[in-house]
Amino acid sequence: MPIVTIQQFPRDLAQKRELARRITEAFTEVYGVKPESVQLFFSEVDGQSWAKGGVMGCDSTPG
Numbered sequence: 001m002p003i004v005t006i007q008q009f010p011r012d013l014a015q016k017r018e019l020a021r022r023i024t025e026a027f028t029e030v031y032g033v034k035p036e037s038v039q040l041f042f043s044e045v046d047g048q049s050w051a052k053g054g055v056m057g058c059d060s061t062p063g
Contacts, residue, residue, distance in 0.1 A: 001037040002027050009057075010044045 004023055024038045047057030 001039065002031065002033060003039045003041070005041045005043060007043045007045060009050075010046060011042075016042055 006019070020040050023040060024035050027033055027038045028035050045057075047060075050057040052060070
C-alpha cells in the first residue's frame with residue numbers, strides 16, 4: 001500500500017483534494033493498485049516553523 005507524505009505550507013482544502021486525486025490516479029496507473037490502497041498525509045507547516053538557509057520562512061521576502 002503506497003503511503004505519501006506531503007510537507008507544505010498551508011493550502012486550501014480544494015487544492016489538497018485535487019492533489020490527492022491526481023496522486024492517487026498516478027499510483028493506480030503506474031503501480032496498478034486500487035485507489036483505496038493509496039494513503040496521503042498532508043503535513044502543513046507555517047512560516048514560523050520552517051527555515052531555509054538560516055532564515056525563518058516568516059522572515060523571508062518573496063522572490
